[in-house]
Each structure stands twice: as structure tokens, then as C-alpha cells.
């Protein structure tokens with residue numbers, strides 16, 4: 171069997187998680203590699219969570235929030251998330267992890283199609299990067 | 311050790327047709343702390359819920375995970391079921407294996423099953439560390455404050471009062487009515503503004519549930535939804551409610567002051583009634599112009615007042631009130647004169663704005679409804695109307711469309727023609743935006759039936775030549791330069807929020823947008839709410855709007871306020887942030903991050919404090935706290951770390 175990437179997806183309750191629900195309701199198909207973790211706001215995603223995911227064997231991390239500006243249920247949580255991602259990408263590069271393994275996307279509650287599409291795209295992107303094995307690499 | 315029960319739903323064949331529910335039960339049974347697992351056709355049905363209730367009792371479960379549809383569907387259902395069995399509702403979570411597994415991976419049943427197991431593991435990890443929580447109950451003060459007495463505030467106050475709740479309506483000027491009171495006739499039906507407004511103003515003054523405070527301003531707001539404490543500054547008007555508006559005082563008052571209601575096109579006295587239909591029907595002494603009350607200089611008005619209504623000893627007062635909800639309706643202004651250089655506004659008396667023209671058209675206006683030029687009182691035979699003045703011009707003025715000017719300019723040109731039959735009206739426009747019920751038809755009527763000349767193009771300059779105003783512009787349809795000699799120029803100036811809007815917004819801690827209009831909680835789904843619970847907005851303070859839209863929004867805002875006032879208590883989600891005082895270093899990083907101003911710094915303890923009623927539980931502060939002193943209840947860092955590991959465990 172080929173390489174099946176493992177991806178942790180932090181989805182904000184109001185937009186991305188609801189968008190993912192809508193993808194379901196519309197029966198849109200996408201690869202099953204992303205395991206969703208529902209957070210109330212993308213602003214809740216602490217950079218440590220992303221690092222912890224990579225350490226524990228994730229090949230990719232996805233963050234889904236509300237569109238900027240204006241859609242965030244908590245006003246600006248998505249901006250905070252975005253800033254953290256910019257910082258994280260720099261950090262990942264220093265750790266020898268391809269920054270492309272981390273992705274943030276704005277998906278509204280009405281964008282089931284977009285959720286399915288970016289999921290597909292991201293899974294393919296991580297697949298083409300190959301396994302990360304960061305935790306194992308560290309131990310070795 | 312936790313005792314978690316897992317309940318896997320088939321959802322008919324919606325889940326079980328793809329996901330191997332038996333395998334899921336088998337696998338999750340092996341997961342640490344799971345002491346019970348079963349599957350059933352419809353978990354949300356009565357027998358399904360009973361399975362959960364019984365298992366909680368029999369197996370002494372202290373946590374429940376229902377693997378079924380999205381929590382947005384049935385979280386409340388299953389939490390209620392758990393509560394019936396004596397389990398705290400926050401010890402129940404849902405694993406979404408339908409919308410986010412069986413439905414989206416229908417072609418890959420094995421992988422869908424695997425993903426379902428993983429989603430379940432993640433959720434079990436969350437439940438394990440969920441605390442028992444209780445919603446905070448807050449009592450509600452059954453009274454509403456409405457700020458601003460224009461048509462928006464009037465409508466909102468009447469709606470809330472009609473629903474049976476007390477209303478305090480605070481208006482800054484001596485009378486309610488706002489700009490609608492200044493209008494002549496209103497588009498698209500051309501009914502007289504006063505005629506439709508006055509009955510509503512009177513209804514406000516007579517309503518047993520409405521306490522009207524004019525000549526007053528809100529100066530301080532504390533507290534939170536259901537329990538606001540508001541301080542109102544009541545200015546002294548020096549005339550009591552004994553006034554019977556006989557007007558004798560006005561006759562003897564020696565001071566001439568500009569009449570703001572007539573946009574300074576006529577004079578008034580220092581003791582004045584803003585306009586004949588004013589509510590309350592009571593004179594006011596304007597101390598900025600009065601020769602002096604303290605010590606008394608003139609005193610003529612008191613001498614003639616037979617009703618003994620004049621009281622020079624009146625003083626300003628501060629009044630405190632408790633309210634449960636607040637509606638803000640502070641309205642708009644027109645773009646200030648001084649700033650529109652190229653059109654000579656404020657320099658030439660015969661360049662006026664839309665509201666000034668309304669006063670000229672109004673039967674109760676300074677000219678008794680005769681359209682004459684301010685400079686020499688002559689009837690203008692050629693009038694140029696310039697739309698989009700200071701609107702839609704991001705480089706120099708306001709970037710947005712003021713929305714109502716296309717309509718009121720068509721109205722102005724029409725009414726002008728009704729007043730001056732042989733007059734010629736020219737309208738300069740960029741394009742016409744008349745998107746309302748019967749609006750397009752109205753503009754068409756202006757163009758076709760009333761023979762008003764519409765010139766598509768921007769005006770570059772207005773200047774005086776002899777006793778004419780010369781308008782330079784371009785006709786973008788013919789590509790030609792246009793020069794028009796007019797007797798009067800009327801500018802459809804941009805609608806801007808009143809200068810106080812920011813001050814009021816700051817008092818209430820509600821945001822304003824980049825143009826200083828009040829900002830709604832969500833541009834599509836929560837148009838009358840603000841980010842502060844219990845504070846609602848309506849009318850032109852929120853953005854340019856006409857009367858129908860203003861009234862609709864006011865009724866929307868009042869229904870939101872009524873929803874708050876009608877509850878005995880308010881319940882607030884307990885999944886909020888909390889501070890560990892010992893760990894907080896007092897760095898205050900979180901204070902500015904919180905979009906709801908729920909975090910304050912305590913100067914004595916040198917730590918932050920979180921108001922649990924204001925906190926909405928987004929967790930932004932928690933993710934940013936450098937010392938880990940902040941914790942989000944039932945979504946702690948520890949929980950998320952465990953959930954991440956569970957998401958990645960198993961399978962290779």
C-alpha cells in the first residue's frame with residue numbers, strides 16, 4: 171500500500187467545522203486522512219499544538235477558520251491564528267520540517283465544496299512531500 | 311480512572327451503511343477507560359436515549375460519548391438525556407462520524423471505519439478530562455435603554471414598550487424626531503414626513519411604559535447583559551412641564567440665535583421650541599445664547615410666562631438607571647460643509663446641502679415652503695443637483711455609497727418642479743442606485759414624466775459668475791465637457807455617523823467600522839446585534855439607510871432586546887476561560903487580545919481577572935498566555951494534547 175499521510179485538522183466551530191458538516195450533508199467525497207479536532211475558534215490553536223502534532227507522527231497539520239475580515243465569530247481570532255501560522259512556518263523550516271506541511275484556510279459555513287476541495291488538495295500536497303516521521307527521527 | 315460509555319449510532323444506514331459499527335464498538339471497547347460500548351439503530355430516538363440513561367445508571371458511567379451526527383445537530387439532545395440520568399451535561403460529548411466520516415468517505419468503508427474509531431478516541435480523550443460545569447444564571451433587569459430619539463429610536467422604544475417592558479429613551483436634543491422631522495415629503499410615496507412621524511412621537515410621549523428623557527446624554531455604562539448600570543446626564547432646560555407652549559416668552563426674548571432645526575436658514579430666540587410639533591411640547595432656554603441666568607441678566611421670559619413654567623434655578627442632574635438591554639440609534643449627519651472645497655459649499659450661500667433643501671421645501675420651513683435662493687430670496691429657475699458629493703471617493707472623502715442620495719435627489723428634483731413649474735432641474739450622477747421596492751420606478755418617473763435632465767458625469771468645480779453658480783463637469787456618455795449656469799446648487803452630501811458615535815461606542819465597548827459607523831456582530835447573520843451581548847444597534851448610526859430600512863432594523867433590534875428582557879434569568883455557557891492567579895505574571899498580553907473586553911487587570915493583586923459573563927470562550931487568550939496561567943474550561947491544553955495524540959495513535 172502507498173503512503174497514507176496522517177493529518178490533524180483543527181477546525182473552528184462556527185465556520186470550518188460547519189463547512190465540513192455541509193460537505194457531509196452534500197455528500198462531497200474527499201480523502202479520509204484528516205482527523206478533525208473541533209475548537210471554538212482558530213484563535214485557540216496554540217503553536218504548541220501544531221508542534222505536538224508533528225512530534226507525535228502527523229505528516230501535516232491543517233487549521234480551518236472563518237474568512238477575514240469580518241466573519242470570525244469572535245471578531246479577530248482568525249487574524250491571531252494567521253499570525254501564529256506565519257511565525258510557525260518560519261520555525262518549522264528551522265526544525266527541518268517543510269513549511270508546506272502546515273496549512274491555514276478560511277472556510278465559511280456555507281463552503282462545503284471548498285472544504286472538500288482544500289482537503290483533497292492538502293492531502294495530495296502532503297502525500298507528495300512523503301512521510302515526515304519527525305518523532306521517530308528525533309529518537310533516532 | 312474514568313468510566314466512559316460509548317454509544318455508536320447507525321443513523322439507519324447513514325452511518326452503518328459505510329462504517330462497520332460492530333468493529334468500531336469492538337475496537338473502542340479496548341480503549342483505556344472505556345467501560346461500556348454499544349451500537350443502536352437510532353440513538354436519538356426514545357429507546358436510543360434510554361439505552362444511554364440505563365447504561366449511565368447501571369454501569370455508573372461518569373462520561374458519555376455518542377458517536378453519531380454533528381454536535382450541531384444533537385448535542386443538546388444527548389446532553390439532556392445524560393442529565394436525566396444524573397450525569398452532568400458537560401460530561402457528554404459527540405463524535406461526528408456521519409457528516410465527517412460515513413457521508414464523505416462512502417467509497418472507502420474501511421478507511422471510514424478507521425477514521426470513525428480515531429474520531430471516537432479523540433472524543434473519549436476530551437470527555438475524560440471534562441469538568442462538571444454549571445451554566446451561570448444571571449438575573450435580568452426588565453428595562454431597556456434606547457439611545458437616540460430619531461425614527462430608529464422611536465420605533466425601537468415603541469416596540470419594546472408595546473411588548474410590556476419599561477423603556478428609557480434618551481435624546482440629546484430638546485425634542486425627539488431626529489432628521490425625519492426635518493424632511494419635507496418622503497420617497498417613494500411622497501407622503502409628508504411630519505404627518506407620518508408626529509403620531510409616533512406623540513405615542514412615545516403618552517406610552518405608560520416609556521420614560522422620555524430629552525436634552526440628556528448617556529455618560530457612563532457599566533455592567534453586562536441583563537444588568538447594565540447607566541449614568542445619564544440630564545441638562546437643565548429651565549422650563550418645567552407646566553409650559554403650555556403659548557410662545558409669549560419667545561416674543562419678548564431679545565436674543566437672536568441660529569435655528570439648527572432649519573439648518574441655520576432662519577433665526578430663533580434663546581428660549582425656543584425646536585419645531586412646532588416638538589415632543590415634549592416644551593420650551594428650552596439655550597444657555598449658550600441666553601444673556602445670562604446665573605447671575606440673571608435679562609429675565610424677560612419669566613416675567614411674561616403666565617403658566618409660571620420658567621425656573622431659573624434648575625440645575626443639570628446625573629441620574630442612574632439599571633437596564634437589561636440597550637439599543638443604540640444615534641443616527642447620522644451630513645458630511646461637514648467646511649470640508650467640501652471644490653463645490654464652494656460654505657463659501658457661496660447658494661450652494662446648499664440636501665437637508666437645507668428639505669427645509670426650503672417644507673411647508674413649516676423658514677420660507678413656508680417656497681423655494682427661494684438663500685442669497686437674495688429669488689426663485690431659482692435653474693437648479694443643479696450633484697449626487698455622490700463626498701461619497702464613493704476613497705482618495706479624498708468617504709469611500710462608501712451613501713445609498714439614499716440617488717433617491718432623495720430624484721425626490722428633490724421632482725418636488726422642485728412641483729414648486730417651480732417653469733424651472734429646470736439638472737442632476738449630475740455617477741450611476742443610479744435605486745434598489746428598493748418601487749424605487750427604480752420612482753427615479754424613472756423623475757426622468758421621464760417630470761422631465762428632469764440627468765447628466766452622467768462628475769462635477770469638477772462650482773464657482774460664482776455674476777449672480778449665477780457655474781457648474782463644470784463632464785458628460786461621460788457623450789464625452790463632452792459641460793458648463794451649466796444655475797441659480798442654486800444642491801449637494802447630495804455623504805451620510806456620515808454623528809461625531810459622537812465613537813464616544814458612545816466606547817462607552818458601550820462596541821466596535822465601529824473603518825468609517826466610524828457602528829459595527830454589527832455579523833454582517834450577514836447578526837445584523838442588529840453587537841459583539842457586546844445585550845447591546846443592539848439600528849438606524850443610520852449603523853450605516854446610510856432610508857426610513858423603511860431604519861424602521862425594519864429598529865423592530866429587529868427591539869425583538870432581540872425583548873428576547874433578553876423576557877427571560878427570568880439569563881444562562882451563560884460555562885465553557886469560559888479561567889485564570890490561575892498564582893501563575894499569572896501580570897504581563898497583560900491577554901487583556902488586549904480579548905474581543906469581548908472580558909479580561910481586566912487587577913491593580914492590587916497584579917493579576918488579570920476574567921468576567922465569566924462577558925467571556926465567550928473563544929480561547930484566544932489561552933493560546934497566547936506565555937505562563938500558561940489561563941485555562942479554557944473543558945478545552946484545556948492538556949485535553950488538546952491528549953486529543954492530538956489520540957488522533958495520531960494506531961494504524962501505520
Ligand SMILES: Cc1cc2nc3c(=O)[nH]c(=O)nc-3n(C[C@H](O)[C@H](O)[C@H](O)COP(=O)(O)OP(=O)(O)OC[C@H]3O[C@@H](n4cnc5c(N)ncnc54)[C@H](O)[C@@H]3O)c2cc1C
Nearest residue numbers: 458460461462482488489496497641642664849850856857
Ligand atoms: C436630504 C435627505 C433626505 C431624505 N429623504 C428621505 C426620504 O424621502 N425617505 C426616506 O425613507 N429616507 C429619507 N432620508 C433618510 C432619513 O433621514 C433616515 O433614514 C432617518 O432619519 C434615519 O433615522 P435614525 O433614527 O437612524 O437617525 P436620525 O434621524 O439621525 O436620529 C438620530 C437621533 O439620535 C439623537 N442622538 C445622537 N446622538 C445621541 C446621543 N449620544 N445621545 C442621545 N441622543 C443622540 C439625535 O439627536 C437624533 O435625534 C433622507 C435623508 C436626507 C439626508
Ligand code: SF4
Nearest residue numbers: 553554556557559615
Ligand atoms: S411663556 Fe411660559 S408657558 Fe408660554 S411658552 Fe414660554 S415657558 Fe411656556
Ligand code: SF4
Nearest residue numbers: 904925926928929931
Ligand atoms: S476565552 Fe476569549 S472571550 Fe474568554 S476571556 Fe479569553 S479571549 Fe476573552
